[in-house]
Amino acid sequence: xxxxxxxxxxxxxxVAVLAIVIRGTRPSNxxxxxxxxxxxxxxxxxxxxxxxxxxxxxxxxxxxxxGGVLGxxxxxxxxxxxxxxKEGVTAYQKLTTVDRVPAIIDDSxxxxxxxxxxxxxxxxxxxxxxxxxxxxxxxxxxxxxxxWNSDAYEGEVIAQHATSAMGLKNVAILYINNEYGxxxxxxxxxxxxxxxxxxxxxxSFEQSSTDVRTQLTKIREASPDGxxxxxxxxEIGTALRQAKELGVSAALLGTVALHDQQLVESAGxxxxxxVFPFPKDPSGTQxxxxxxxxxxxxxKAPPVLADVxxxxxxxxxGAIEASKGTSGEQIRQGLTALKDYPGxxxxxxxxxxxxxxxxxxxxxxQNGQFVWRN
Numbered sequence: 001x002x003x004x005x006x007x008x009x010x011x012x013x014x015v016a017v018l019a020i021v022i023r024g025t026r027p028s029n030x031x032x033x034x035x036x037x038x039x040x041x042x043x044x045x046x047x048x049x050x051x052x053x054x055x056x057x058x059x060x061x062x063x064x065x066x067g068g069v070l071g072x073x074x075x076x077x078x079x080x081x082x083x084x085x086k087e088g089v090t091a092y093q094k095l096t097t098v099d100r101v102p103a104i105i106d107d108s109x110x111x112x113x114x115x116x117x118x119x120x121x122x123x124x125x126x127x128x129x130x131x132x133x134x135x136x137x138x139x140x141x142x143x144x145x146x147x148w149n150s151d152a153y154e155g156e157v158i159a160q161h162a163t164s165a166m167g168l169k170n171v172a173i174l175y176i177n178n179e180y181g182x183x184x185x186x187x188x189x190x191x192x193x194x195x196x197x198x199x200x201x202x203x204s205f206e207q208s209s210t211d212v213r214t215q216l217t218k219i220r221e222a223s224p225d226g227x228x229x230x231x232x233x234x235e236i237g238t239a240l241r242q243a244k245e246l247g248v249s250a251a252l253l254g255t256v257a258l259h260d261q262q263l264v265e266s267a268g269x270x271x272x273x274x275v276f277p278f279p280k281d282p283s284g285t286q287x288x289x290x291x292x293x294x295x296x297x298x299x300k301a302p303p304v305l306a307d308v309x310x311x312x313x314x315x316x317x318g319a320i321e322a323s324k325g326t327s328g329e330q331i332r333q334g335l336t337a338l339k340d341y342p343g344x345x346x347x348x349x350x351x352x353x354x355x356x357x358x359x360x361x362x363x364x365x366q367n368g369q370f371v372w373r374n
Contacts, residue, residue, distance in 0.1 A: 033072040033326055035316060036095035036104035038081050038088055038112065044208055045083035045232050047262050048108040048305050052130050053078065055309025055344075056105060058290075058297055069317045070326065076313075077101065081112050083207070083232075085179075088112035092119055102328040103128065105312045108148075108257070108305060110134030111179035117141045124328040126335065128316060130308040133256070134183035139353035143332055147308050147315070147348060147356055148256075149279065151180075155187030157277040157360050158228070158253055163195040165362075165374075166251055166275075168226040170200045172219040174212065174239060175230035177204040184230050184255060200224040205235070212239050213246060220248045228253040229274075237266020244270040251275075259304045264368045274365045275373060279358045282346035290344035302344075311343040 037056060039049035056076055064073050077099045079091030088109075095101045096119075104120075106113050108131025120127045121141035129137070129146035138150055162168045171192060175181035181204065189199050201222040203215035216239070219227065227243065227250040229236050236258055254276035264271050290310055294302045318341070319334025320326055341348045348356040362373040 031072055033069065033074050033320075034077050034099050034101050035074065035313075036091075036099060036101035037076050037078045038091040038095070038104055038116070039078060039107045040083035040109060040112075041078065041080040043082040043084070044234050045107070045109055047233060047260055047303075048131060048257075049080070049083075051303040051305040052105075052107065052309035054298060055294070055302070055306035055311075056313050058294055058306075059310045059313035061297075062293070063313065063317055069320050070324070072326075074313075074317065076105075081107055081109065083107070083109045083112065085111040085115035089115050089119070092116045092125075096123055096125055102126065102326055103316050103331050105130060105309065105316075106132060106146075108132060109178075109180060110137060110183060113137055113144065113146070114140065114179055117144050120144060124332075126316070126328050126331045128312050128335070130312055131257075131305055132180075134179045135187060136179065136183060138355050142354070143328065145335055145350055145354040147311055147343070147345065149358055149360065150355055151184040151187050153357065154256055154277050154360065155184055156191050157362075158255075158275075159188055159191035159195060159197070161275065161277070161362050162192060162226060162228075162253060163197055166226070168197060168251060170198050170222075170224050171226035171228055171253070172201040172203075172222055172224035172250065173199060173228045173230065174203050174205065174215060174219065175228075176232070176235065177206050180257075181230045188228055188230075205231070205239075207232075207235070209235060210238060211242070213242050216243050216246050216248055219243075220246055224250045226251045226253055229258070230255050231257070233258055233260045233263035234266050237263045237268075237271065240267040240270040240274070259363065259370055264365065269368075271365045272367075275362055277360045278363045278370075279346065280361045282344070282358075284342055284347070286342045287344055287346075307343070307345040311341075311345050311348070314343070315341060315348075 081088040103126040106129040110132040113132035133151040135152040175185040252274040323330040323334035
Protein backbone atom coordinates (compact mmCIF):
# COMPACT_ATOMS: atom_id res chain seq x y z
CA UNK A 1 0.00 0.00 0.00
CA UNK A 2 1.21 3.49 -0.80
CA UNK A 3 2.95 5.33 2.03
CA UNK A 4 0.54 8.26 1.79
CA UNK A 5 -2.42 5.93 2.21
CA UNK A 6 -0.86 4.46 5.37
CA UNK A 7 -0.31 7.95 6.73
CA UNK A 8 -3.92 8.84 5.97
CA UNK A 9 -5.21 5.75 7.76
CA UNK A 10 -2.97 6.47 10.75
CA UNK A 11 -4.34 10.01 10.99
CA UNK A 12 -7.93 8.75 10.88
CA UNK A 13 -7.21 6.20 13.64
CA UNK A 14 -5.55 8.81 15.85
CA VAL A 15 -8.43 11.24 15.38
CA ALA A 16 -10.95 8.50 16.18
CA VAL A 17 -9.09 7.50 19.37
CA LEU A 18 -8.83 11.13 20.46
CA ALA A 19 -12.55 11.59 19.88
CA ILE A 20 -13.34 8.61 22.09
CA VAL A 21 -11.03 9.89 24.83
CA ILE A 22 -12.49 13.39 24.68
CA ARG A 23 -16.04 12.04 24.80
CA GLY A 24 -15.06 9.93 27.80
CA THR A 25 -13.78 12.95 29.71
CA ARG A 26 -16.83 15.15 29.17
CA PRO A 27 -20.12 15.01 31.04
CA SER A 28 -22.46 12.63 29.21
CA ASN A 29 -25.36 15.12 29.21
CA UNK A 30 -24.88 18.90 29.15
CA UNK A 31 -28.30 19.34 30.79
CA UNK A 32 -27.29 17.12 33.70
CA UNK A 33 -25.05 17.89 36.68
CA UNK A 34 -22.96 14.97 37.94
CA UNK A 35 -21.55 14.85 41.45
CA UNK A 36 -19.34 12.06 42.72
CA UNK A 37 -19.61 9.72 45.68
CA UNK A 38 -16.70 7.67 47.00
CA UNK A 39 -18.16 5.12 49.40
CA UNK A 40 -17.09 1.78 50.91
CA UNK A 41 -19.64 -0.31 49.03
CA UNK A 42 -17.74 -3.53 49.72
CA UNK A 43 -15.33 -4.64 52.42
CA UNK A 44 -15.44 -4.26 56.20
CA UNK A 45 -17.11 -0.82 56.20
CA UNK A 46 -19.65 -1.60 53.47
CA UNK A 47 -22.55 -1.15 55.88
CA UNK A 48 -21.62 2.52 56.19
CA UNK A 49 -21.37 3.02 52.44
CA UNK A 50 -24.71 1.40 51.70
CA UNK A 51 -26.47 3.36 54.44
CA UNK A 52 -25.01 6.60 53.08
CA UNK A 53 -25.99 5.65 49.53
CA UNK A 54 -29.62 5.23 50.54
CA UNK A 55 -29.69 8.74 51.95
CA UNK A 56 -27.99 10.15 48.85
CA UNK A 57 -30.42 8.44 46.49
CA UNK A 58 -33.42 9.73 48.42
CA UNK A 59 -32.13 13.31 48.25
CA UNK A 60 -31.38 13.02 44.52
CA UNK A 61 -34.90 11.79 43.76
CA UNK A 62 -36.44 14.67 45.74
CA UNK A 63 -34.27 17.29 44.04
CA UNK A 64 -34.99 16.00 40.54
CA UNK A 65 -38.72 15.70 41.26
CA UNK A 66 -38.57 19.42 42.04
CA GLY A 67 -36.80 20.40 38.83
CA GLY A 68 -33.14 19.85 39.74
CA VAL A 69 -30.77 22.76 40.33
CA LEU A 70 -30.19 25.75 38.04
CA GLY A 71 -32.26 24.00 35.38
CA UNK A 72 -30.20 20.80 35.48
CA UNK A 73 -31.11 17.35 36.70
CA UNK A 74 -28.65 15.90 39.20
CA UNK A 75 -27.08 12.46 39.09
CA UNK A 76 -24.52 10.72 41.27
CA UNK A 77 -21.62 8.66 39.98
CA UNK A 78 -20.65 6.09 42.64
CA UNK A 79 -17.18 4.62 43.13
CA UNK A 80 -16.30 1.89 45.65
CA UNK A 81 -13.35 2.71 47.94
CA UNK A 82 -13.47 -0.57 49.90
CA UNK A 83 -12.51 1.68 52.85
CA UNK A 84 -8.94 1.81 51.50
CA UNK A 85 -6.97 5.00 50.85
CA LYS A 86 -5.45 3.77 47.57
CA GLU A 87 -8.89 2.85 46.26
CA GLY A 88 -10.14 6.29 47.29
CA VAL A 89 -7.43 7.97 45.23
CA THR A 90 -8.27 5.79 42.20
CA ALA A 91 -11.96 6.64 42.63
CA TYR A 92 -11.16 10.34 42.90
CA GLN A 93 -9.10 10.28 39.71
CA LYS A 94 -11.87 8.55 37.78
CA LEU A 95 -14.56 10.93 39.01
CA THR A 96 -12.56 14.07 38.29
CA THR A 97 -11.01 13.10 34.94
CA VAL A 98 -13.81 11.02 33.36
CA ASP A 99 -16.97 12.28 35.02
CA ARG A 100 -15.51 15.75 35.57
CA VAL A 101 -17.36 16.23 38.87
CA PRO A 102 -16.98 19.51 40.81
CA ALA A 103 -17.84 17.90 44.15
CA ILE A 104 -17.53 14.49 45.80
CA ILE A 105 -19.49 13.06 48.72
CA ASP A 106 -16.85 11.18 50.69
CA ASP A 107 -17.27 8.17 52.95
CA SER A 108 -16.83 7.52 56.64
CA UNK A 109 -13.18 6.40 56.50
CA UNK A 110 -10.67 9.07 57.52
CA UNK A 111 -7.69 7.57 55.68
CA UNK A 112 -9.63 7.84 52.41
CA UNK A 113 -10.50 11.49 53.05
CA UNK A 114 -6.92 12.35 53.97
CA UNK A 115 -5.59 10.66 50.81
CA UNK A 116 -7.98 12.65 48.63
CA UNK A 117 -7.45 16.01 50.37
CA UNK A 118 -4.27 17.19 48.57
CA UNK A 119 -5.78 16.25 45.20
CA UNK A 120 -8.97 18.16 45.99
CA UNK A 121 -6.93 21.18 47.02
CA UNK A 122 -4.91 21.12 43.81
CA UNK A 123 -7.90 20.54 41.50
CA UNK A 124 -10.39 22.80 43.35
CA UNK A 125 -12.86 19.93 43.83
CA UNK A 126 -15.06 19.98 46.94
CA UNK A 127 -14.93 16.88 49.15
CA UNK A 128 -17.83 16.70 51.62
CA UNK A 129 -17.18 13.86 54.08
CA UNK A 130 -20.14 12.22 55.77
CA UNK A 131 -18.41 10.35 58.58
CA UNK A 132 -14.63 10.82 58.46
CA UNK A 133 -13.60 11.84 61.96
CA UNK A 134 -9.78 11.97 62.26
CA UNK A 135 -8.58 15.21 63.90
CA UNK A 136 -5.99 15.64 61.11
CA UNK A 137 -8.81 16.42 58.66
CA UNK A 138 -9.58 19.75 60.33
CA UNK A 139 -8.22 22.48 58.06
CA UNK A 140 -6.37 20.01 55.79
CA UNK A 141 -7.79 21.81 52.73
CA UNK A 142 -10.22 24.66 52.16
CA UNK A 143 -12.05 22.31 49.78
CA UNK A 144 -12.62 19.59 52.39
CA UNK A 145 -15.70 19.80 54.62
CA UNK A 146 -17.31 17.24 56.91
CA UNK A 147 -20.73 16.96 58.48
CA TRP A 148 -19.75 14.66 61.35
CA ASN A 149 -17.95 15.69 64.52
CA SER A 150 -14.17 15.41 64.71
CA ASP A 151 -12.68 12.69 66.90
CA ALA A 152 -11.15 15.51 68.92
CA TYR A 153 -14.62 16.10 70.35
CA GLU A 154 -15.69 12.44 70.49
CA GLY A 155 -12.52 11.43 72.34
CA GLU A 156 -13.07 14.18 74.87
CA VAL A 157 -16.68 13.11 75.49
CA ILE A 158 -15.89 9.42 76.09
CA ALA A 159 -12.82 10.20 78.22
CA GLN A 160 -14.88 12.48 80.42
CA HIS A 161 -17.62 9.84 80.77
CA ALA A 162 -15.06 7.12 81.56
CA THR A 163 -13.57 9.12 84.43
CA SER A 164 -16.48 11.08 85.87
CA ALA A 165 -19.46 8.78 85.31
CA MET A 166 -17.78 5.35 85.35
CA GLY A 167 -14.87 6.06 87.69
CA LEU A 168 -12.37 4.23 85.49
CA LYS A 169 -8.69 4.64 86.30
CA ASN A 170 -6.83 2.06 84.22
CA VAL A 171 -8.05 1.68 80.62
CA ALA A 172 -6.59 -0.43 77.81
CA ILE A 173 -7.07 0.47 74.15
CA LEU A 174 -7.57 -1.87 71.19
CA TYR A 175 -7.59 0.10 67.93
CA ILE A 176 -7.58 -0.41 64.17
CA ASN A 177 -4.27 0.49 62.55
CA ASN A 178 -5.38 3.26 60.19
CA GLU A 179 -5.79 7.03 60.37
CA TYR A 180 -9.16 6.70 62.10
CA GLY A 181 -7.88 4.31 64.76
CA UNK A 182 -4.58 6.05 65.42
CA UNK A 183 -6.22 9.47 65.57
CA UNK A 184 -8.86 8.48 68.09
CA UNK A 185 -6.40 6.45 70.16
CA UNK A 186 -4.22 9.54 70.49
CA UNK A 187 -7.10 11.80 71.45
CA UNK A 188 -8.43 9.41 74.09
CA UNK A 189 -4.96 8.76 75.50
CA UNK A 190 -4.37 12.49 75.93
CA UNK A 191 -7.81 13.32 77.34
CA UNK A 192 -8.00 10.32 79.69
CA UNK A 193 -4.49 10.97 81.04
CA UNK A 194 -5.28 14.65 81.52
CA UNK A 195 -8.18 13.64 83.74
CA UNK A 196 -5.94 11.48 85.94
CA UNK A 197 -6.45 8.14 84.18
CA UNK A 198 -3.74 5.68 83.13
CA UNK A 199 -3.44 3.80 79.84
CA UNK A 200 -2.77 0.21 80.91
CA UNK A 201 -2.00 -1.05 77.40
CA UNK A 202 -2.53 -0.09 73.78
CA UNK A 203 -2.70 -2.74 71.05
CA SER A 204 -3.47 -2.31 67.35
CA PHE A 205 -4.84 -4.65 64.71
CA GLU A 206 -4.91 -4.49 60.92
CA GLN A 207 -8.05 -3.76 58.97
CA SER A 208 -9.98 -6.95 58.10
CA SER A 209 -8.40 -8.90 61.00
CA THR A 210 -10.40 -11.90 62.15
CA ASP A 211 -8.24 -12.88 65.13
CA VAL A 212 -7.06 -10.42 67.81
CA ARG A 213 -6.49 -12.96 70.59
CA THR A 214 -2.78 -12.12 70.83
CA GLN A 215 -3.53 -8.45 71.46
CA LEU A 216 -6.35 -9.28 73.88
CA THR A 217 -4.12 -11.65 75.85
CA LYS A 218 -1.65 -8.81 76.41
CA ILE A 219 -4.51 -6.55 77.45
CA ARG A 220 -5.83 -9.15 79.89
CA GLU A 221 -2.38 -9.38 81.49
CA ALA A 222 -2.45 -5.60 82.09
CA SER A 223 -5.61 -6.02 84.25
CA PRO A 224 -7.45 -2.90 83.03
CA ASP A 225 -10.72 -1.76 84.56
CA GLY A 226 -11.87 -0.54 81.14
CA UNK A 227 -11.37 -1.56 77.50
CA UNK A 228 -11.72 1.09 74.79
CA UNK A 229 -12.37 -0.44 71.35
CA UNK A 230 -11.81 1.56 68.15
CA UNK A 231 -12.74 0.08 64.78
CA UNK A 232 -15.64 -0.95 62.56
CA UNK A 233 -18.65 -3.08 63.60
CA UNK A 234 -17.61 -6.39 62.03
CA GLU A 235 -14.07 -6.39 63.43
CA ILE A 236 -14.99 -5.03 66.85
CA GLY A 237 -17.81 -7.56 67.10
CA THR A 238 -15.22 -10.29 66.65
CA ALA A 239 -12.92 -8.61 69.19
CA LEU A 240 -15.71 -8.45 71.77
CA ARG A 241 -16.52 -12.13 71.32
CA GLN A 242 -12.86 -13.14 71.63
CA ALA A 243 -12.38 -10.89 74.67
CA LYS A 244 -15.24 -12.68 76.40
CA GLU A 245 -13.78 -16.07 75.48
CA LEU A 246 -10.41 -15.05 76.97
CA GLY A 247 -11.96 -13.79 80.18
CA VAL A 248 -11.16 -10.08 79.73
CA SER A 249 -13.25 -8.55 82.49
CA ALA A 250 -13.38 -4.81 81.98
CA ALA A 251 -15.99 -2.14 81.35
CA LEU A 252 -16.49 -1.73 77.61
CA LEU A 253 -16.09 1.60 75.82
CA GLY A 254 -16.58 2.21 72.11
CA THR A 255 -16.94 4.75 69.35
CA VAL A 256 -19.64 6.35 67.23
CA ALA A 257 -18.81 3.92 64.40
CA LEU A 258 -20.14 0.98 66.44
CA HIS A 259 -23.75 2.15 66.29
CA ASP A 260 -24.88 -0.56 63.90
CA GLN A 261 -26.79 -3.81 64.31
CA GLN A 262 -23.92 -5.64 62.60
CA LEU A 263 -21.88 -5.15 65.78
CA VAL A 264 -24.50 -6.85 67.94
CA GLU A 265 -24.84 -9.73 65.49
CA SER A 266 -21.09 -10.21 65.14
CA ALA A 267 -20.45 -10.01 68.90
CA GLY A 268 -22.98 -12.72 69.71
CA UNK A 269 -24.06 -11.18 73.03
CA UNK A 270 -20.59 -9.98 74.05
CA UNK A 271 -21.47 -6.35 73.24
CA UNK A 272 -23.87 -6.01 76.18
CA UNK A 273 -23.03 -3.00 78.35
CA UNK A 274 -20.75 -1.30 75.83
CA VAL A 275 -21.03 2.50 76.05
CA PHE A 276 -20.09 4.99 73.34
CA PRO A 277 -20.66 8.63 72.37
CA PHE A 278 -23.21 9.53 69.71
CA PRO A 279 -24.64 12.76 68.32
CA LYS A 280 -27.82 13.63 70.19
CA ASP A 281 -31.05 13.06 68.33
CA PRO A 282 -31.79 16.13 66.21
CA SER A 283 -35.24 17.65 66.06
CA GLY A 284 -37.19 19.90 63.74
CA THR A 285 -39.36 19.84 60.65
CA GLN A 286 -36.58 18.67 58.32
CA UNK A 287 -35.66 15.79 60.63
CA UNK A 288 -39.22 14.48 60.79
CA UNK A 289 -39.74 14.93 57.06
CA UNK A 290 -36.60 12.93 56.34
CA UNK A 291 -37.62 10.07 58.64
CA UNK A 292 -41.06 9.89 57.04
CA UNK A 293 -39.88 9.96 53.42
CA UNK A 294 -37.00 7.55 54.09
CA UNK A 295 -39.33 5.02 55.74
CA UNK A 296 -41.78 5.34 52.86
CA UNK A 297 -39.06 4.69 50.26
CA UNK A 298 -37.14 1.90 52.01
CA UNK A 299 -39.73 0.41 54.41
CA LYS A 300 -37.41 0.80 57.40
CA ALA A 301 -36.15 3.43 59.81
CA PRO A 302 -33.10 5.40 58.63
CA PRO A 303 -29.88 3.58 59.65
CA VAL A 304 -26.74 5.38 60.82
CA LEU A 305 -25.23 7.72 58.16
CA ALA A 306 -28.32 7.74 55.95
CA ASP A 307 -29.19 11.21 57.22
CA VAL A 308 -25.74 12.67 56.54
CA UNK A 309 -25.74 11.17 53.04
CA UNK A 310 -29.07 12.92 52.47
CA UNK A 311 -27.74 16.17 53.95
CA UNK A 312 -24.58 16.07 51.84
CA UNK A 313 -26.58 16.18 48.60
CA UNK A 314 -28.95 18.86 49.86
CA UNK A 315 -26.07 21.02 51.12
CA UNK A 316 -24.17 20.79 47.83
CA UNK A 317 -27.30 21.76 45.93
CA GLY A 318 -27.96 24.56 48.43
CA ALA A 319 -24.40 25.80 47.89
CA ILE A 320 -24.92 25.77 44.11
CA GLU A 321 -28.12 27.77 44.45
CA ALA A 322 -26.47 30.26 46.82
CA SER A 323 -23.43 30.84 44.59
CA LYS A 324 -25.38 30.43 41.32
CA GLY A 325 -22.63 28.27 39.90
CA THR A 326 -21.50 24.64 39.65
CA SER A 327 -17.71 24.90 39.74
CA GLY A 328 -15.79 23.50 42.69
CA GLU A 329 -14.83 27.00 43.78
CA GLN A 330 -18.42 28.23 43.64
CA ILE A 331 -19.64 25.20 45.61
CA ARG A 332 -16.90 25.82 48.20
CA GLN A 333 -18.00 29.42 48.57
CA GLY A 334 -21.63 28.35 48.86
CA LEU A 335 -20.91 25.81 51.59
CA THR A 336 -18.88 28.35 53.54
CA ALA A 337 -21.82 30.75 53.42
CA LEU A 338 -24.34 28.23 54.79
CA LYS A 339 -25.28 29.18 58.37
CA ASP A 340 -27.41 27.12 60.77
CA TYR A 341 -28.41 24.80 57.96
CA PRO A 342 -31.48 22.77 59.11
CA GLY A 343 -30.39 19.28 58.07
CA UNK A 344 -31.84 15.83 58.62
CA UNK A 345 -28.85 15.13 60.90
CA UNK A 346 -29.20 18.40 62.81
CA UNK A 347 -28.41 22.08 62.48
CA UNK A 348 -25.00 22.78 60.95
CA UNK A 349 -22.58 25.62 60.31
CA UNK A 350 -19.04 25.03 59.03
CA UNK A 351 -16.26 26.60 61.07
CA UNK A 352 -13.01 27.91 59.59
CA UNK A 353 -11.65 24.34 59.40
CA UNK A 354 -14.65 22.94 57.54
CA UNK A 355 -15.97 21.18 60.68
CA UNK A 356 -19.40 21.12 62.29
CA UNK A 357 -20.13 20.79 66.00
CA UNK A 358 -23.13 18.65 66.93
CA UNK A 359 -23.95 18.01 70.61
CA UNK A 360 -23.19 14.45 71.78
CA UNK A 361 -24.50 12.14 74.49
CA UNK A 362 -23.74 8.57 75.62
CA UNK A 363 -25.46 5.41 74.39
CA UNK A 364 -25.27 1.90 75.81
CA UNK A 365 -26.10 -1.52 74.35
CA GLN A 366 -28.84 -3.17 76.42
CA ASN A 367 -30.58 -6.37 75.35
CA GLY A 368 -29.11 -5.93 71.89
CA GLN A 369 -30.53 -2.43 71.51
CA PHE A 370 -28.85 0.98 71.38
CA VAL A 371 -30.37 3.17 74.11
CA TRP A 372 -29.46 6.54 75.55
CA ARG A 373 -27.67 6.62 78.87
CA ASN A 374 -27.62 10.43 78.99
